[in-house]
Amino acid sequence: MTNDTNHYAIVVAGGSGTRMGTTIPKQFLSVNGLPILMHSLLAFYNSASKPQLILALHTDFHDYWKQLCSTHNFDIPHTLVSGGETRFHSVKAAFDIISDTNSIIAVHDAVRPLILSLLIDTAYQQAAESGNAIVAVKSRDSVRQLKGDTSVSLKRDEIYLVQTPQTFQYAQLKAAYLQAYNNAFTDDASVVESAGFKIHLVEGDHQNIKITFPEDIAIAELILKNRGAAGS
Ligand SMILES: Nc1ccn([C@@H]2O[C@H](COP(=O)(O)OP(=O)(O)OP(=O)(O)O)[C@@H](O)[C@H]2O)c(=O)n1
């Protein structure tokens, strides 16, 4: 990678949030007075890597998003694309508008609003060196794997729980997202691995939670409050 490598961030927000169970998809819910999705975009905007932002949103919510931006005076530059049927299809739709083959691209769940800008920068740096960088944390719990009607203990030091951002050199994502969709693709690392690339983990942050269930909103607010108190 050369010094003129450009950074992009694909923020995927095309889901419907069925497990959250709210009328409005969870990425629009408020955490500390700001929609979850805006926290995520701000983390990338405030990073030293200064990526160009691409936001994948279901077409039905484009006007709603524009209204929210106006309400919150949210004027961070970003390109809006239409999300797809699954996360895979949303990532693909966003990736398809990138033509810069010398770029490094981070893919991030809009619903991980607590991502730290410093970790984003580490991920871009590591992807520049290794081809990709997948943010993940070591399991803090003991882990067992079901095997038929019994279970076996696994070495927890060898178990990583995968988060986002997941960051890649352009060529890896290009090859990966040419593949047909497979429901074993639960994240970008699984898609890129299936295209034949070795996956590189970088140490993540246990506070980089994914907002999935209602209680996650309260947890996120508490973490932000503690961060604010620590910074004051
Ligand atoms: N068709 C889809 C499905 C998911 N996502 C995004 O992928 C991220 C992780 O997905 P998840 O937490 O599973 O979100 P939902 O699919 O919305 O949630 P649920 O599975 O509970 O319906 C979210 O930011 C979500 O908006 C997306 O961009 N397009």
Ligand SMILES: C[C@](O)(CO)[C@H](O)COP(=O)(O)O
């Ligand atoms: C991409 C991801 O957030 C990594 O942990 C996760 O795989 C998304 O899974 P979900 O089933 O869409 O919540």
